[in-house]
Amino acid sequence: DGYVALTGAAGLDIREPAANAQDQLNDTAWRRHQMPAYHLIREDGRGITLVNIGVGPSNAKTICDHLAVLRPHAWLMIGHCGGLRSTQKIGDFVLAHAYLRDDHVLDSVLPPEIPIPPIAEVQQALAGAAEAVSGTQGANLKQRLRTGTVVTTDDRNWELLYSSSAKRFSQSRAIAIEMESATIAAQGYRFRVPYGTLLCVSDKPLHGEIKLPGQANQFYEEAIAAHLQMGIVACKRLRDEGDRLHSRKLRAFNEPPFR
Numbered sequence: 001d002g003y004v005a006l007t008g009a010a011g012l013d014i015r016e017p018a019a020n021a022q023d024q025l026n027d028t029a030w031r032r033h034q035m036p037a038y039h040l041i042r043e044d045g046r047g048i049t050l051v052n053i054g055v056g057p058s059n060a061k062t063i064c065d066h067l068a069v070l071r072p073h074a075w076l077m078i079g080h081c082g083g084l085r086s087t088q089k090i091g092d093f094v095l096a097h098a099y100l101r102d103d104h105v106l107d108s109v110l111p112p113e114i115p116i117p118p119i120a121e122v123q124q125a126l127a128g129a130a131e132a133v134s135g136t137q138g139a140n141l142k143q144r145l146r147t148g149t150v151v152t153t154d155d156r157n158w159e160l161l162y163s164s165s166a167k168r169f170s171q172s173r174a175i176a177i178e179m180e181s182a183t184i185a186a187q188g189y190r191f192r193v194p195y196g197t198l199l200c201v202s203d204k205p206l207h208g209e210i211k212l213p214g215q216a217n218q219f220y221e222e223a224i225a226a227h228l229q230m231g232i233v234a235c236k237r238l239r240d241e242g243d244r245l246h247s248r249k250l251r252a253f254n255e256p257p258f259r
Contacts, residue, residue: 001236002042009036035063040232046073048235053180057103057154060180064187073245074122074194074238077184078231080202081150081176084169088146088201090209091223093230095126096150096197099182100172102165103152106186116185121245122196122238129233130198133226148175150197152182159205176201192250198234200227 005015010032014021040048051067053059067075081094101112130145131137149172158165158177169177181197188195200223203211238245 002044003040003047004043005041006038007041008038009033012038035059046239048232055156056179057105057152057183060103060183061105061187064184064191064193068187068191068193072193074196074235075184075188076122076126076195076231076234077181077197077199078227079178079180079199081178081181081199082206083176083201083204084151084206085146085175086207088175088204090201090203091144091220092201093130093145093223093227094150094176094197094199094201095123095130095145095147096176096181096185096199097123097147098149098172099185099197100149100151100168100174101182101186103154103179103183105154105183106190110186110190114189116182116189117249119194119196119247119249121241121247122194122234125234125237125241126196126198126230128237129230132233133230146175149173150175150181150199151177153177153179162206189250194238194245194247194250196234198227198230200224 005013006021007013035054036052038050040050049072051063053063064075077096083090083092083094097118099116101107101116127145131141134141134144136144151169151172151174155161156179176199178199181199185195185197187193202220203209
């Protein structure tokens with residue numbers, strides 16, 4: 001796909017195929033950095049940057065504040081979530097079509113009642129990438145990929161107050177919960193950067209399926225690898241879209257087109 005190098009935190013720079021590439025990644029001092037970034041570089045400057053933002057809406061807001069001034073063509077949230085539906089399985093995927101904002105970090109600049117619309121071009125790229133990477137389509141794909149509302153909360157222990165949240169979750173038709181996606185989408189809406197969210201179900205706390213340290217789950221491990229590949233393929237599809245990616249949905253009625 002035209003990538004010529006992988007660079008990253010602590011001076012990581014890989015430009016040739018290497019049998020020990022994984023060891024080179026592990027040996028870098030990325031743990032010293034709060035949000036280490038890795039760059040898949042292309043000669044035309046239209047590569048991909050992966051940022052490990054950690055956990056929480058404050059981190060999500062901070063990184064978007066800093067990235068927005070670079071005017072990226074798009075940003076995607078590729079992360080884990082808790083599944084809220086009994087029919088979901090660990091390792092299934094969630095494509096966010098709407099967001100329930102319980103993150104509270106942007107309420108003063110973008111009130112939570114303002115809808116955050118899905119960006120059609122990004123949704124199609126993510127769905128197409130999921131189909132291409134998984135090798136399934138139609139009804140078979142829908143068994144692994146669900147679309148719907150994602151809840152973003154600032155409460156790491158949201159399960160303890162579920163009785164007070166259950167009605168809102170039900171009314172919003174939420175299918176997943178996590179701590180960053182709505183913040184990143186809201187920042188994209190606010191800064192006019194196309195956005196999208198593709199998540200992988202890592203646990204289902206409401207149904208007694210929790211994520212344990214060191215848990216051996218080959219299906220889940222394979223899902224994680226496929227998940228990251230879906231994000232890369234989606235970026236390629238968005239790159240192929242060119243300027244058509246920059247949606248009118250993100251401009252106010254009196255704003256000129258700009259990237």
